[in-house]
Amino acid sequence: MDGSGVEGTPASTGADGAGAAGRRRTFGIEEELLLVDPGSGEAVPVAGALLDLYVRPMESRNGPVLTAEFQQEMIEVVTPPHSTLAALEADIIAGRAIAHQAAEDIGVRVAALATSPLPADPHPVQLRRFKAMTEEYGLTAREQLTCGCHIHVSVESAEEGVAVLDRIRNWLPVLIALSANSPFWHGEDTGYASYRSQVWNRWPSAGPLEILRTPEAYYQLVQDMVGTGVALDEGMIYFDARLSRHYPTVELRLADVCLRPENTVLLAGIARGLVETGARGWREGIEPTVVPAALLRLAGWKASRWGLRGELLDPVTSRPVPALAVVNALMNHIRKALEDIGDLGRVEELMDDLLNAGTGATRQLEVLHRTGDLEDVVRDAADCTARIPAEGG
Template identity: 80%
Template sequence: MDIYGINGGGAGGRTLGVEEELLLVDPATGEALPRAGALLDLYVRPLQAASGPVLTAEFQQEMIEVVTPPHATLSELAQDIVAGRSIAHQAAQDVGVRVAALGTSPLPADPHPVQLRRFRAMTEEYGLTAREQLTCGCHIHVSVESPEEGVAVLDRMRNWLPVLIALSANSPFWHGKDSGYASYRSQVWNRWPSAGPLEILGTPDAYHQLVHDMVSTGVALDEGMIYFDVRLSRHYPTVEIRVADVCLQPGNTVLLAGVARGLVETAAREWRDGVEPVAVPSALLRLAGWKASRWGLQGELLDPHTHRPAPALTVVNSLLNHIRAALQDAGDLDRVDELADSLLAGGTGSVRQKEVLHRTGDLARVVEDAVDRTVSPL
């Protein structure tokens, strides 16, 4: 759902907002339940909906999406992330379920697509890929000043996106088993034929021609199915970063949003300064994304400068140094540094899920813990 606009350019005026997909779970068993329709039928948008978070449907009935409006400051966005999760929590309770910020269901699930014509067509066309697609991501929108700036940003931030997969990793389990991945959602998502990294395109015309050609093949049913790792909004002047798992705790979402805006602003400055994008092939970016998905922050990542293995902490610090000037100018530097330190000390949602399972031996307890952390304070 694209609702983001722009409040001027530059680090201080570049707006940002998020969409968080949440799992609907049985409070007793932890199993995913198809209650989205009942929830949204009862859900009454708050009076401040024009300026606050709202709930919407997603592909499967076992999930809903929380959408924030655009904000100029990270502090305002943080308040709406917490508020949106609280609204979702209350709405879920009204239909006998809970919300859990989990990238995949730890317990086996047999999802039920929302009964819309488009979703029925997707299920028929893509078979098991669609039927099993119960994954919850976090999509971050950051405003851009023009299509030219937007494509320039896509070209110049692409090699950093795998680091966001590692920072957000929150989906180690699949169908009741340890997948061996920190972010197995990434693996499931990339089954879609239109998902993945973009090549360097250079101009809006080249971007739109690629989208047109992909839809013309008939493999992508429509433009809404162009699932690039980062893409231009079809309706508003934003870029949408789509690689992240939904984060277990709201503070991690705030961190991702701040980093995303820093990446967009840094890329835009490079473009204005005549800095060419790093010409790394998409094939290498796929490998970088796979490595981030496999290990999260608990192993090595591919360094975006050298495309060789490096300790995850080294790569995260490299990312933060890369965007430091943009963070400083936006007033986000101290907040992002604090949140990054907290994440590195405490671990991602994937680490937390595995710790709970190790301690309790019960995936239902993993879900119960996730429910509590979903609505935890910042």
């Protein structure tokens, strides 16, 4: 979750386990969605009213659910764990449909926007913990109306989980570029493809990890961070990727919520490929690539600034190269795992689609340039979230 530190009920392990013995790792998604006025496009604080009326559909008892988030202007859609990309894709689409209907029932809309294009004055959910966060972190908490996409992928143990964290860390900035969907902030074009990343990294506990090698080192770091009093509790350990506190999963947390559900599916496929590749490397005794966290932070900034429009930092050398070269390197890195899992064809198809259509940030900017109106940007995003075809398309 992007501000709460409260985890939903996504992918744990499930019957198919974690993949070391030829089984597919399970994975699940948490998508945060903005609640907007259908007329003005402004974010509206109605999550409480929506969830009070929301009744989980009978046919979806084992499917996606809606939950509250840090701000009342947003809700979260949480899928259960799945072992196949097709099943997860179906639940991502179903979850958005449920959210769309629940919003319509109270006269608002949901939009898969990582930040509000229009000025917003967020209202935290009235829980004691959230009040404490607002008091402690001031403007950082008050302005934290950002919607992310979090991906859980199962691991067999904390030892395997930390080994995976050590081996995927240098590839994670690419996910910011692929998911970029937040070019606007308080009514202004920020010049960033993912300005949400900039806002999110105001939290003192956010960002990349150094290589840790053992669960003991990981948990000691978490304990030390909480011990400083700067992070209020373990729920506020906002690493780019972390071990879940409640499930046997690695949780990747740095992506924007994607405008199109197909892009979310792509991220999930890549995430599972990265985790499987990292776990295999660990079992084979392949050392993690040593890139200092300070350079990974720069790689994340560059991905946030440009998305796929310019250069990114090479995940191995940390030197600027064309974004497409980094995307190709990522696909080559996880190709064998994707092939073995059975996801390669679908992930390649989804990647080609994203590269041809552009990210959510690209679409938002195109709508603004065409209409000159940020309200139209929000309207288009809500239509896209509800899978309503664009006019003439």
